[in-house]
Amino acid sequence: MSLDQTNVVDAIGVDEATGELVLTITDHLEWTVRVDEHLLLLQEKLKSYLRFVESGEMLEVYSDAKGRAVLIDVVCKYPPSQLALGFYNQVAKIVDGAGIKLQHRLFSAD
Template structure:
């Protein structure tokens, strides 16, 4: 599962003690090719929209009952740092996701 599969939730973790449900997007694509950047941004937009539908449509709570009443976070876990356009997109997307009552986080994956 990855960003390329826009209709699939890549990873879900629920911490019932902290009341947090985190849904992660796995992004293995580089941001250094300007010609591929538009496609990358489109994939990310579609993936975030799928996650919002999954949460708002109740599928999260049907499949993960412990998530009921938890705050939801969507986390983009990227292999590469975001480009300038990627950062702009992320900031706009974060505002939209937060307006829906959830949070959008970002980090670059660093192997241990």
Template sequence: MSVEQLDTVDLISIDKENETLVLTILDALEWDEEDVHLYTLQTKINTYLEFIRTGEVYQAEPEAKGMRMAIEAMFKYRPHQAGEDFLAKVETMLYEQVKVKFSYGPNPATGYIDSDS
């Protein structure tokens, strides 16, 4: 799965210690100046919110009932400035409007990969 598969959830996991269901976006796209990546990411985030809003999340993971919800985006490439600005807005908006925690960063195993490689 990947960010480019707009109608699917890439990864579902449960953080039992924090009683949180985590929906992960796996994003291997390079950041572009035309903002195609940002549009794709925004569409994917909306898919995840709809998955939560409709309750489909509980069909996929019944154990999640009563848990907090979180969306994390795991990037291969470091976001450019417009990407960072967008992600900061998403983080604030999701928590304030729907109480969904949003976080992002590199794959913990590999870190960010330079776009020039």
């Protein structure tokens, strides 16, 4: 899966350490070109994830999700730009209001 497929949940699972349900977005795009398009794709993907959680579809697809805190984990291939960091900070505040955590991180092969 990838950021281009905005209506698809890339990965879903439970973090054994925290018990959180983790919904992963894989972001393979660079932040050096077409930044506006990149942000738009990321925004659309996040909207899809929020709909997935808030509509109850998450519980239908993944029954182990019931009663778990939700974390959206954006795993980036490339370091985010300053504009992207600002976007992540704004979105984190919004989704936090819905009881969902958001984090972003660089992919590490370790």
